[in-house]
Amino acid sequence: MGKSGDKSTPSKATPSSSAPKKSLGKYSDETIGKVAGSLRLAGDTFEQATSRVHEFHRAVSDMPFKAVGVATVSASKPIEMIHNEVTDIVYDVVKDAGKGVFRGAAWLLEQATHSLGSVNTMNEALDGELMEHALHAEAPLPVEMENKVNRGLSMFNSAVNGLIGDHLAATRNPISVKAGFYQKGKLIELTEDGLKKQFPQAQANLVVFVHGLCGNEDAWWFYYRKEDPMTLPYGLKLATAFDVTPLYLRYNTGLSFESNARNFKRMLKKVVKNWPVEVKNVTLIGHSMGGLVSRRAVEMLGAEDQDLISVIRDVVSLGTPHEGSPLARIAGAGEDLLSKFELTKPLGKVLGVRSTGIRGLQNGLGALKTTDGHNVGFHLFGATMADSTGSWINETLGDGLVQMSSALADESGKAQRLAFAAKHHMNLLNDSDIYVQLEAVIRQYLKPKLQIEGKDLRKLS
Numbered sequence: 001m002g003k004s005g006d007k008s009t010p011s012k013a014t015p016s017s018s019a020p021k022k023s024l025g026k027y028s029d030e031t032i033g034k035v036a037g038s039l040r041l042a043g044d045t046f047e048q049a050t051s052r053v054h055e056f057h058r059a060v061s062d063m064p065f066k067a068v069g070v071a072t073v074s075a076s077k078p079i080e081m082i083h084n085e086v087t088d089i090v091y092d093v094v095k096d097a098g099k100g101v102f103r104g105a106a107w108l109l110e111q112a113t114h115s116l117g118s119v120n121t122m123n124e125a126l127d128g129e130l131m132e133h134a135l136h137a138e139a140p141l142p143v144e145m146e147n148k149v150n151r152g153l154s155m156f157n158s159a160v161n162g163l164i165g166d167h168l169a170a171t172r173n174p175i176s177v178k179a180g181f182y183q184k185g186k187l188i189e190l191t192e193d194g195l196k197k198q199f200p201q202a203q204a205n206l207v208v209f210v211h212g213l214c215g216n217e218d219a220w221w222f223y224y225r226k227e228d229p230m231t232l233p234y235g236l237k238l239a240t241a242f243d244v245t246p247l248y249l250r251y252n253t254g255l256s257f258e259s260n261a262r263n264f265k266r267m268l269k270k271v272v273k274n275w276p277v278e279v280k281n282v283t284l285i286g287h288s289m290g291g292l293v294s295r296r297a298v299e300m301l302g303a304e305d306q307d308l309i310s311v312i313r314d315v316v317s318l319g320t321p322h323e324g325s326p327l328a329r330i331a332g333a334g335e336d337l338l339s340k341f342e343l344t345k346p347l348g349k350v351l352g353v354r355s356t357g358i359r360g361l362q363n364g365l366g367a368l369k370t371t372d373g374h375n376v377g378f379h380l381f382g383a384t385m386a387d388s389t390g391s392w393i394n395e396t397l398g399d400g401l402v403q404m405s406s407a408l409a410d411e412s413g414k415a416q417r418l419a420f421a422a423k424h425h426m427n428l429l430n431d432s433d434i435y436v437q438l439e440a441v442i443r444q445y446l447k448p449k450l451q452i453e454g455k456d457l458r459k460l461s
Helices: 029-071 077-116 119-125 129-135 143-170 192-198 217-221 234-241 257-274 289-299 303-309 326-338 345-352 356-360 425-429 432-442
Strands: 180-183 205-210 245-250 281-287 312-318 377-383 416-420 449-452 455-458
Touching (some): 143 217, 143 356, 192 257, 205 234, 205 257, 234 245, 234 432, 245 257, 257 289, 257 303, 257 356, 281 289, 281 432, 289 312, 312 432, 377 432
Parallel strands (some): 205 245, 377 416
Antiparallel strands (some): 449 455
C-alpha cells in the first residue's frame, strides 16, 4: 500500500516465474509436508501403542475370568462380556481420538499450506507488500548451521524409514525417503543437463557408495575430523588418488532388498546413459545392507542391461550380512516366542513392528554364488572386535552386528575375502586399513594420479 502523502498509484509486484523462488515464511513447503507426514505417522503410532496396551489389558483380565468361569461353571460370563465391551469402547474412543488429533493437525497444516500457496493472489490482495517483505526478509539461520540442522533431520528421517519405511511408502507418507543419488543433501536430477550441471568435471570412472540400514549418504562422513585429513571419506580420497567421480545413493532401507536393488539398477542405468562423458568403469561399494542391495542389483542384470554389464567391474561389501545377522534373528525369534503366550502376545506384536528390510536381514541373500554370469569381481570385507581374526568372538559377536562367517560367505570360490581385527561394524565406514584395500580394487583398472607441486599428473609407467 502507498505511504501517507504519496499520490502515485501503488505498483503491484507480481513474482515472475523466472525469478528465483523465495520462501514466504520460515519454513518451506517441503518442510511443512514432512511435518504433516510426521504428524500422520505419530497418529498411526499412537493407534498402534493404544492397541498393544488394550491387548495387554485383555490378556491380563482374561486369566482371572477364565479361572472364575471354571469355578462357577461359566456363571461369570455375563460380567466378563460387560467388562470386555466397556473396555473395548473406552480403548477405541481413546485410540480414535488420539489418532484423529494427529491426523487432524496434519490435515489443517496441509490445507493451510495449500491456501497460502497462491502467492500471486495474496500478493495482489496486499498490494505488493507481501513480496516486498519476502524479498527483504533475513535468513533465519546461518547457512552452516542450517545445513547442520538439515543433515540431522535427514539422518533422523532415514533412521525412521529403516524401522518402518515399508509402512511409510505404502501410505505415501511425505517423510518416506525418496531414493536417488544425493550430493550435499540434495537429490540429483539424472537428466543430461542435471548431471552436467552437478558434475562439471565428470570422470569416466564412477565409484558408487551405498549406505546401510537406517542410514543415508552422510553415514560415510561419520568419522571425519577437520583436523585430520586421513579421516576424509573414502569417496574424496579416491577422487584425489584416481580419475574417478564418487556418487552416493540414498534409499529407503525399510523396503526389501529386491525392491531397492531394482530401483538402484534403474537409476544407475539413467546415470550411465546421461553421464557427461562416456562411462568406462563402475565400482559399487556397499556397507552392511548396502552390500546386499549392490549384490542383488548385479545379480538381476539381464540381457537388456548390456549398458551396465559392460561397465560394472567390482562390488565391495563392507560388513555385509550375506547369511543374515544374529541381531535380526533374535528379534524374529523373540516375536515368535512372545506371540505363543496370551499374556505376552501384545509384546510380540511390538517386536513385530519391524520393516521388511529389517526382516530380510534375518537370513540375508545366502552365501555368494556366481550365478549372475557377468565378469564382476566381488570383494567381501569382514571384521571382528577381537584383537585377532582367529578369535572365538568372530562367530559370536563378530563386528558387533555381523558375524565374520556371514560377512565372508562365499560358495563361488572366486571372491576376494579379507578379515580385519579390532574393528566394529561402523568403523568400516571410514578406516585407513579398509581404504588401502579400496585403492587396490580401483588400481586393477586405473593408474593412480601423482601429486606434484599441487598438480595431478598421470603416471606414465
